[in-house]
Amino acid sequence: MSSIREEGKDQIIFVTKEDHATPSSAELVEEDPNDPYEERGLILPSGEINWNCPCLGGMASGPCGTDFKDAFSCFHYSKEEVKGSECLEQFRAMQECMQRYPELYPQEDDKVSETDKTSQDSASAEISGANSTSPTVQDSNTTQPNTEGSVES
C-alpha cells in the first residue's frame, strides 16, 4: 500500500510496485500531428527533410553541408527501384568533401553506411509520425553530445 505523508506544503507518497501495477487514469491531451510549434523529427509532415533535426548533428551545417544536403535530398526523393541509385554522383561529391575534413568526418570504412544509417533513421522517423522525435533525439542536450559523439568525433 502506498503511504502518504505531508511535510508542510510538500506531500510525499511512497508506492510499491503493486500500487503502480494498474494502468494510469491520468488523461493526457491528444497530440496534434499538425502542430506547427512542435519540434519535428527528421521528416516534416509535408514530406520535406528537416535539416535542423538534432539527429543530423552537424552534417547539414558544416563545411560539407551543401554536399550532404544535395546527396540526402536526392536519396530522399528518389523513386527508383533501389532507392538512391541515381544519386551516386552526389554521394561521391559529398564523400570527397568529407575527406577534406578528416577531423570533422572521421574516415571510417563505413562512411557510406553511416549515411545509409541516417536514411534508415529517417525512414523510421517517418513511421513514428507526428510525435516523431525518437527518444534518443528528444532531449536536445542528449542529442548534442550524443550525435556529436556518433557522427563527428
Added chain:
Amino acid sequence: MLKCRNVWKKLAPLARASSTVCRQNVRRAGLPNGRIPARVPVAHMSTGPTGGGGENHLYVLLVGAACLGGGIYAYQTIKGDQQRYQDRINEISSRSQKAATEEPTTPIQSEPPAVKASKTEAVPEPETQAAPSPEEPSPPVPDVELAAAPSETAEPPPEPSPPSEPSPAELTEPPPAPVVESEPTAAAAAESPSAEPPEPQPEVVAVSGVDSTPASLKVPSHTPYLLIGGGTASFAAARSIRARDPGAKVLIVTDEPDLPYMRPPLSKELWFSDDPSVTETLRFKQWNGKERSIYFQPASFYINPEELDSAENGGVAVLTGKKVVQMDVRGNKVKLDDETEISYDKCLIATGGVPRNLQVIERAGEEVTQKTTLFRKIDDFKSLDKVTRNIKSITIIGGGFLGSELACALGRRSHESDLEVIQMYPEKGNMGKVLPEYLSNWTTEKVKREGVKVITEALVKSVTCKDDKLEIQLKDGRLVKTDHIVAAVGLEPNVDLAKSAGLEVDSDFGGYRVNAELQARSNIWVAGDAACFYDIRLGRRRVEHHDHAVVSGRLAGENMTGANKPYWHQSMFWSDLGPDVGYEAIGIVDSSLPTVGVFAKATAKDTPKAATEQSGTGIRSESETEDTATSPVASSTPAPAMEQHKDDYGKGVIFYLRDKVVVGIILWNVFNRMPIARKIIKDGEEHADLNEVAKLFNIHED
C-alpha cells in the same frame, strides 16, 4: 566672446565719455595757458573722471588693462571652443570610419564648415578608413582649403551639423601618424590570439593612402547573420541558421579566446578524468563511454572571418577576442572594442552572463580576490585545477548547482589528495532553492558522504587574509580558515549592450526582455542565459541551463531565418551529485512551490552509476567494468538499516504545482522518461490525483 563684447559695449560709452571729457578738460585747461599742462587744475567740472592728467594716465591704464583682459579672455575662449570642437570631430570621424568602410567608393562629400575649420586645426585624425584611393582626397582638398580661408574667424567653428555619416570628409586629410600607429597595434592584437582559432584580424577594410594594412586580414564589414557571444546558444543558432538557410554566412563574435564549447563538463566530467593532461585536451568521457572534446566542433569546422564574404557555400566564422561594445539598431551595425564596425541583416545577442561575486569579497582587497575563483570559463577550470593541486583547503561558497557540483567533484578528489573541501551557503541544505526541504536534506547528507564539509545557514560577514590563509567570518560567529575560495553565488546576465541598442532589460529576472519568439526588436533576437523570454506555457522567465541555451539558440536561429515559432519545446536540465544522486528536471522547479513526490524503494540498479547505457546525461565517466565492481558498494548505502522506508528517496518523481497545475517535474534517479514529463507540462492540465500521473513514469522499472 559675446560677454566680452557686451562688456566692451558698456565700457565704450563710458570710455568715450571719459575720454571726451578728459580732452575737453585738457583743452580748456591748455587753451588759456597756451600749453598742455601736465596736470589739469584741481578745480574742474563735476563731470568726467577726477584727476585730470593723472586721470588721463589712469584712464589709459584702465582701458589698456580692460583691453588686455578682454583679449586674453577672447583668446582662451576661442581656444577652448576649438579644442571642444576638435574632440567632437574626432569622435564623429571615429564613428564614421566604420560606416565609411561600407562605402568604399562614396565620393567625398561637400565639407560641412566643420571640416574647413578642422583643416585650420590641421589635425583631425583617426583616419584609418575608408576606401577612397589616395587620389580621391586631393581634389576635394583644394576645395576645402579655399572654403577654409574665408571661414577663418575668431568665432568658434559652428558645431558640425550632422556630418553625413560616412563623412569620408575626414579622409581629406592624409592620414596622419596616429593612424599608422593604430595599425601596428591592430596587427599586434591580431597576433596574440592563439594560432588555432582563425586569425581575428581586427581589420580595417579599406585602406587610405598612407596606411600599410597588413596583407589581407580583414574582418568582414558586413555579415548577413551576426551572433554576439560565442557560447552554447550562439553555436546552436549558427547550426540552425546553416541548416535552414543554404549557404548562409554566419559570423560569431566572442570576447573569449576559445571557440564555442559546452559548459557542463567543466564542473563535472572533466574533474573525473584520469588523464593528467585533461586541462589541455579538455576531453571527457560521455555517458556512453565515448570520449569527446568540450568544443562543439574542431577548428576545421569553421571558416576564417576574412573568408566569410567570399565563401561560396557560406559557413560559420568565429572572431575571438573581440568584444562588441556598442550597437546601432537603426543603422543595423555594431562596434567592436577595436573600433571596427560590422553591419548585419539579422543579429543574435547571446552574451550569457558573468559570475556574481560576494560584496564582502570584492571589498576585501587584492589578497583576498587573488585567492578567489569565480568559475565559469575554460580558463577558470584550468586555474582552479592547478590551484587545488597545491593547497590544503578550499571553500566553496554557494549551495546551488554549480557550488554543489564543484563541491562533489573536489570532494571526490580529496579522497586521493589531502584536500579539505568545505561548502557553505545560507540555505538549510544543498539545492535548497530547488528541492523540497526533505529532499534537500537528504541530498546534503549525500554530499557530505562525498567528503565535503558542509556548513549550512552560513552568511559570510567578512573575509580577510592572514598569514597567507583566508579567514572567513560568518555572521553567527563561526570562523572558517581556508586557502582558496570558489564563489558560486549566481550569474549576472550580461546586458551591456542594452543602453546603446535601446533594448529593454527585465527588472524581475534580469536579462534582455524578449517576446515568445525570442525577438527583442526588429532584426534582433536574444537567446541563452541573457534572454528573459515569454514562455507561452509557464509565463515570463529566464533560464540558465545548458539545454535551454541549446533550445533557445536553435529557436532563435530558426526565427532569424523566418520561422516565427514561439518557445514551445520545453528545455530540461540535469545534475549529478556524486554516484548516488542524479536527477533530470524540466519546467519551473522552485522549492517555494507546493510539491508532490512519489517515490519507490531504490535498488542497486537505480543510481546514475548503474544507468550508464540508459541515461541520457550526467556524469558517467566510469567504464562499465569499473561500474560493476563498485556497484555493490553503491547498493550498500541505500540498504542499511538507517535508510528506513521513510527516508529512502531512492527514486521517484516530484511534481511542482502552481494553482494545481504541474509546472515542473523532477525525475529523481529515474532516467529516459523526459518525454513523458515534457508532455505533462505541455498539457498544462489540472490532475486530481498525481499518483495516477506518476504511474505514467513506471518508476519501478529501469
